[in-house]
Amino acid sequence: MNNNNYNTIIIGGGAAGFFTAINLAEQSQNHKIAILERGKDVLQKVRISGGGRCNVTHAQFEPKPLSRNYPRGEKELLGPFHSFMTGDTISWFEERGVELKIEEDGRMFPISNSSQTIIDCFISLARKHKIDILTSQNVASIEKTDHWKLKTKTDTFTSNNLVVAAGSSPKV
Ligand SMILES: Cc1cc2nc3c(=O)[nH]c(=O)nc-3n(C[C@H](O)[C@H](O)[C@H](O)COP(=O)(O)OP(=O)(O)OC[C@H]3O[C@@H](n4cnc5c(N)ncnc54)[C@H](O)[C@@H]3O)c2cc1C
Incomplete structure (x- = not known):
């Protein structure tokens, strides 16, 4: 397995992406998971949600x-x-x-x-489960053969399973 090869890739580092990744990690062993986020930081909407209180x-x-x-x-x-x-x-x-x-x-x-409490909870659980959080990775193309192949500007990723948690983004 090379570095960019995962059991599951989740597109989108928002609340849905983190919730999915953490539950998946808790329910499976030795499952390599990555969250690909196009922004410079994850959970940006959680930060502003509920007027900063979530x-x-x-x-x-x-x-x-x-x-x-x-x-x-x-x-x-x-x-x-x-x-x-x-x-x-x-x-x-x-x-x-x-x-x-x-x-x-x-x-x-x-x-x-404070919404930071929710962010801290998600980030610490993702770290605990060794989920790769990869920012500035805008998924521009998705191909399916016997596995999923995703391309961003700088990298190519492969995975057995794919979850799209890209929020309301119309592009993915
Ligand atoms: C001002 C405001 C306040 C809100 N307050 C609340 C609240 O208090 N409670 C509540 O439940 N909801 C609130 N919401 C709604 C809130 O946005 C959603 O509940 C929640 O953020 C949805 O999470 P999500 O993970 O589905 O989507 P998002 O948070 O939108 O996450 C999707 C992520 O996918 C990334 N992405 C998209 N396309 C790609 C791509 N091609 N490649 C890589 N990454 C990609 C985006 O950059 C984004 O980070 C609020 C919304 C706003 C705008």
Whole structure:
């Protein structure tokens, strides 16, 4: 296996990319994982989310009413909410040392009131699991043969599995 060859590559160093990479690493052994991020830094939207406090979830514990808060995703989110709900999110962070609090309107934030707590949690878990976090790597092409081949301006990467967590970027 050369240096740019992975079991799984995740395109996008946002919340979804890190959450996927960490869960995958926790569930598999000796699985080489990389996150490719086009920006100079990862988790930039998490940093500014919730006015810098990161509104992690909402104290609504029923899938249907929660899904109604997503006007363009109400139908699509109902299924996933039956697999992973608010309570799972709260436990996920609690088990990894991040306590959340509920505000009067139901919004939930880290008790630190800082999105940096969420960033620190993701980065330290990624480091613990030896996930490669590769920045300034804008994936410009994806090819599929017996494996995935991804090209950026400077490098070529190969992997057995590919996860696209590129947010709302229309290009990937
Ligand atoms: C001002 C603001 C406040 C917000 N506040 C909240 C909040 O409090 N709570 C909340 O839940 N949500 C909030 N959101 C929504 C928030 O953006 C999403 O919940 C979350 O960031 C989505 O994460 P993601 O990983 O799917 O996407 P992103 O965070 O967008 O991550 C995708 C990553 O993929 C990278 N990427 C894209 N294309 C490529 C490519 N070709 N090659 C390599 N990398 C690529 C991007 O650079 C980016 O870093 C807020 C959004 C904004 C703009």
